[in-house]
Amino acid sequence: MDVSESFGEMLPWLKKYQEAVIVIKVGGHAMVDPAARSSMIKDIVTLKYLGARPVIVHGGGPEIDAMMKRMGKTPKFVSGLRVTDEETLEIVRMVLVGNVSADICSLISKHGGNGVGMVGSDGDLIVARRKAPEKAVIDGKETEVDFGWVGETVRINPKILNILMENEYIPVISPIGYDAEGNCLNLNADTAAGDIAAAINARSLVSLTDVDGVMMDPSKKETLLSQLNIAQCYDLIEKGVISKGMIPKILSSISVVKSGIQSVHIINGNIPHALLQELLTDKGIGTCITKE
Numbered sequence: 001m002d003v004s005e006s007f008g009e010m011l012p013w014l015k016k017y018q019e020a021v022i023v024i025k026v027g028g029h030a031m032v033d034p035a036a037r038s039s040m041i042k043d044i045v046t047l048k049y050l051g052a053r054p055v056i057v058h059g060g061g062p063e064i065d066a067m068m069k070r071m072g073k074t075p076k077f078v079s080g081l082r083v084t085d086e087e088t089l090e091i092v093r094m095v096l097v098g099n100v101s102a103d104i105c106s107l108i109s110k111h112g113g114n115g116v117g118m119v120g121s122d123g124d125l126i127v128a129r130r131k132a133p134e135k136a137v138i139d140g141k142e143t144e145v146d147f148g149w150v151g152e153t154v155r156i157n158p159k160i161l162n163i164l165m166e167n168e169y170i171p172v173i174s175p176i177g178y179d180a181e182g183n184c185l186n187l188n189a190d191t192a193a194g195d196i197a198a199a200i201n202a203r204s205l206v207s208l209t210d211v212d213g214v215m216m217d218p219s220k221k222e223t224l225l226s227q228l229n230i231a232q233c234y235d236l237i238e239k240g241v242i243s244k245g246m247i248p249k250i251l252s253s254i255s256v257v258k259s260g261i262q263s264v265h266i267i268n269g270n271i272p273h274a275l276l277q278e279l280l281t282d283k284g285i286g287t288c289i290t291k292e
């Protein structure tokens, strides 16, 4: 990034982001490297000092996988969602709340901010219901998949987020919802981030991951798609270009832009200052998804 050029174009962006709520989804794959994790959180604290109101929703897929393997369990995903039995749910809660969220809050403090870790049951934030079994093609065979303790959002209650933001805190949300019976449910972090962004009428949603954005071929950087609309997203899913963890990311982006939020940005959190480059300069560095 050419620093002097970037400073020149920052002012209009800084004005736009004053008091603007920005939901930042920090993906597990973007956090594998501790230095990248710390740098991303530093950028989020910088954004706060520049006048924006960041809300973090974090993932932790690779950390959950590693813990499951240590406990002798094999992770299983269907359509980008982790099939979650009772024991897996316990591991998910332990890793997301005990490790990832706590670590993000410490990094926020280290960089001079104030983070508050929360799950769906805190302040009635995310009311969810258990996802119904779904048909999926596995190994070429149509199979009915019971996702177990996987949830989908019923309602977001943004009151607690507004209280925290008005008091200068950065909310750090683990993607765990709870249902009417008080059960915890494992939510996909991209879906939770999208639901939260829509409910609080955020200005933007930014998803930090380990690829440069949506690509025609994820192994080739030059195939990055800088701009996508809803119709193009559906087409890429249908053609199988978008697969695995990118599916919930794109489906959630579609519902976010449909809800009226201007844009969703998918960027590579391992690029130094990716977040600031994406939000404060004219030229984006990843994929920007808009309605039309």
Ligand SMILES: Nc1ncnc2c1ncn2[C@@H]1O[C@H](COP(=O)(O)OP(=O)(O)O)[C@@H](O)[C@H]1O
Binding pocket: 026, 027, 028, 029, 030, 059, 060, 061, 062, 208, 209, 210, 211, 213, 214, 215, 216, 217, 218, 241, 242, 243, 244, 245, 246, 247, 249
């Ligand atoms: N068309 C695509 N372009 C880019 N990445 C893709 C695409 N299709 C699938 N992917 C996969 O999606 C992954 C990002 O999603 P995910 O694994 O859920 O990351 P995170 O943990 O950061 O949310 C990439 O690492 C890549 O393997």
Ligand SMILES: CC(=O)N[C@@H](CCC(=O)OP(=O)(O)O)C(=O)O
Binding pocket: 026, 027, 028, 029, 058, 059, 060, 061, 062, 064, 080, 081, 082, 092, 150, 151, 175, 186, 187, 188, 189, 190, 245
């Ligand atoms: C239902 C479901 O799949 N939940 C996810 C929650 C974490 C997550 O989404 O993490 P990433 O953003 O790093 O992928 C999981 O168990 O992996």
